[in-house]
Amino acid sequence: MRYAHKIMNTITLQPIGRIHSPFTKPEDMPIQPAAARGMSGSVELFPEFTDGLQDLDGFSHIYLIYYFHLSRGYNLKVIPFLDTIRRGLFSTRAPKRPNQIGLSIVKLIDIKGNRIDIEDVDIIDGTPLLDVKPYVPEMDAPDNCRIGWMTPFKSQIKKIKSDKRFAADNSD
Amino acid sequence: MRYAHKIMNTITLQPIGRIHSPFTKPEDMPIQPAAARGMSGSVELFPEFTDGLQDLDGFSHIYLIYYFHLSRGYNLKVIPFLDTIRRGLFSTRAPKRPNQIGLSIVKLIDIKGNRIDIEDVDIIDGTPLLDVKPYVPEMDAPDNCRIGWMTPFKSQIKKIKSDKRFAADNSD
Numbered sequence: 219m220r221y222a223h224k225i226m227n228t229i230t231l232q233p234i235g236r237i238h239s240p241f242t243k244p245e246d247m248p249i250q251p252a253a254a255r256g257m258s259g260s261v262e263l264f265p266e267f268t269d270g271l272q273d274l275d276g277f278s279h280i281y282l283i284y285y286f287h288l289s290r291g292y293n294l295k296v297i298p299f300l301d302t303i304r305r306g307l308f309s310t311r312a313p314k315r316p317n318q319i320g321l322s323i324v325k326l327i328d329i330k331g332n333r334i335d336i337e338d339v340d341i342i343d344g345t346p347l348l349d350v351k352p353y354v355p356e357m358d359a360p361d362n363c364r365i366g367w368m369t370p371f372k373s374q375i376k377k378i379k380s381d382k383r384f385a386a387d388n389s390d
Numbered sequence: 391m392r393y394a395h396k397i398m399n400t401i402t403l404q405p406i407g408r409i410h411s412p413f414t415k416p417e418d419m420p421i422q423p424a425a426a427r428g429m430s431g432s433v434e435l436f437p438e439f440t441d442g443l444q445d446l447d448g449f450s451h452i453y454l455i456y457y458f459h460l461s462r463g464y465n466l467k468v469i470p471f472l473d474t475i476r477r478g479l480f481s482t483r484a485p486k487r488p489n490q491i492g493l494s495i496v497k498l499i500d501i502k503g504n505r506i507d508i509e510d511v512d513i514i515d516g517t518p519l520l521d522v523k524p525y526v527p528e529m530d531a532p533d534n535c536r537i538g539w540m541t542p543f544k545s546q547i548k549k550i551k552s553d554k555r556f557a558a559d560n561s562d
Contacts, residue, residue: 227404227405229403229520230402231403232488232489233399234489267480267488269478270466270479271478272478272481273477273478273481274478274481274538275538276481276541277481277536277538278532279532279535281493283489283491283493294439295441305444306441306444308442311526323529323530325532346399348401348491350480351483351493352480352481352537353535354540354547355531355537356537358495358530358531360497363450363527365448366447368526375526
């Protein structure tokens with residue numbers, strides 16, 4: 219019974235493409251697209267999904283949802299890049315998570331066939347792509363936001379680079 | 391060889407909790423949180439993840455990443471709720487996608503133990519939760535956005551309700 223229950227709750231996904239970027243090692247990556255301003259990359263959809271890209275070129279920004287394929291394991295408390303204090307994992311964007319799902323907003327530059335040229339990329343080269351969605355400020359940009367422990371680091375968010383803390387061979 | 395390749399590319403996830411909302415049927419749901427303004431719900435994390443919620447209560451808004459468990463199959467061209475013209479799937483937020491991953495920004499009201507009280511919920515009751523991330527405008531709110539085919543529907547985005555188009559028993 220318990221085994222059957224487990225199976226039922228397992229979700230199986232297949233990548234729909236790959237993300238290409240100048241970043242081949244986690245330690246050189248900007249931690250968020252805002253810090254990756256101008257960095258060029260591309261999204262290569264597997265050819266069978268090309269038709270789904272129609273009409274996307276009218277959008278200036280898109281969400282990429284992807285799989286942190288280099289992350290292994292996680293801790294529920296982590297010291298984020300920005301901080302020196304241990305924080306609850308879900309209050310951070312650290313890649314080591316129970317489900318290693320990454321989310322970035324990137325600038326859409328052009329679409330040619332199954333390839334989307336993008337800018338402001340903060341994603342490691344070869345990352346498996348799970349989904350693409352249009353970014354719509356009317357849905358996605360709430361007003362009057364508070365950002366908790368990140369408040370004192372507001373001005374650094376757009377500048378800071380990652381370090382080796384979340385590299386594949388590092389257990390923390 | 392081909393089989394082994396397929397297996398290697400399969401990504402397996404386990405839900406980390408459930409989302410609770412007043413919506414029990416897809417046809418009554420608002421299509422986005424902006425249209426769900428004020429609707430109360432909650433996120434129940436499985437108890438083993440509770441420690442990861444520390445520090446999250448300082449954030450006013452959070453991303454919920456979840457699995458559209460009622461969706462079956464997909465088409466690469468769909469007629470979106472807002473429109474009467476068939477659009478490329480990846481230029482829409484339709485729940486029937488190759489990987490049925492949903493993304494919503496909701497208002498965080500309170501955290502008690504493993505429960506997050508939320509508002510502006512556009513998610514069906516019982517939806518499996520995959521991840522929680524803090525919403526940070528400095529990372530997540532780009533300027534000068536264009537929204538392509540959605541432009542003429544800008545004022546409707548915050549009001550429109552979904553219909554049965556994406557219900558579980560509907561093939562389109």
